[in-house]
Amino acid sequence: xxxxxxxxxxxxxxxxxxxxxxxxxxxxxxxxxxxxxxxxxxxxxxxxxxxxxxxxxxxxxxxxxxxxxxxxxxxxxxxxxxxxxxxxxxxxxxxxxxxxxxxxxxxxxxxxxxxxxxxxxxxxxxxxxxxxxxxxxxxxxxxxxxxxxxxxxxxxxxxxxxxxxxxxxxxxxxxxxxxxxxxxxxxxxxxxxxxxxxxxxx
Numbered sequence: 001x002x003x004x005x006x007x008x009x010x011x012x013x014x015x016x017x018x019x020x021x022x023x024x025x026x027x028x029x030x031x032x033x034x035x036x037x038x039x040x041x042x043x044x045x046x047x048x049x050x051x052x053x054x055x056x057x058x059x060x061x062x063x064x065x066x067x068x069x070x071x072x073x074x075x076x077x078x079x080x081x082x083x084x085x086x087x088x089x090x091x092x093x094x095x096x097x098x099x100x101x102x103x104x105x106x107x108x109x110x111x112x113x114x115x116x117x118x119x120x121x122x123x124x125x126x127x128x129x130x131x132x133x134x135x136x137x138x139x140x141x142x143x144x145x146x147x148x149x150x151x152x153x154x155x156x157x158x159x160x161x162x163x164x165x166x167x168x169x170x171x172x173x174x175x176x177x178x179x180x181x182x183x184x185x186x187x188x189x190x191x192x193x194x195x196x197x198x199x200x201x202x
Contacts, residue, residue: 028085056155071096093170142192153181
């Protein structure tokens with residue numbers, strides 16, 4: 001490989017790395033400038049989190065996937081309406097939440113579905129795997145019985161690790177309301193674990 005080719009190849013790799021590390025705002029601006037690959041990076045960055053959010057609100061897996069895809073299409077088509085590109089994640093989450101709530105207005109769709117909890121590492125002992133299975137079963141049942149707003153708040157805080165300010169903006173509620181929803185969810189989940197003979201913080 002000649003020196004000019006090597007330099008060109010290195011530059012391409014450097015540009016790809018820069019895009020992967022770019023802020024949401026930078027990727028939004030690049031997308032609006034016509035670079036579709038920038039939006040593809042945003043999709044990869046947030047697609048899984050959107051799916052977990054949709055499941056937490058109460059959608060089954062197939063419906064959650066469909067509404068996530070619909071949300072991403074709507075976001076791409078309306079990207080110029082994102083007033084603060086650096087807060088793209090909050091804007092995107094709000095679109096998804098509104099789509100999910102619209103769907104759940106249908107009487108046939110009003111069913112609560114437990115969110116998928118992460119599986120333990122494969123290198124743990126059989127005893128620990130059995131214990132985790134029990135905890136997972138209790139947690140899924142407890143999460144499924146929570147009001148949708150509390151379940152959503154719990155997932156945003158303890159799965160997505162969002163700040164209360166972001167959570168409030170996404171849900172259209174106050175910070176104190178989101179804190180109360182998380183608190184009530186935690187207390188309920190803790191009580192369900194204790195009833196099942198499983199002790200420890202949730």
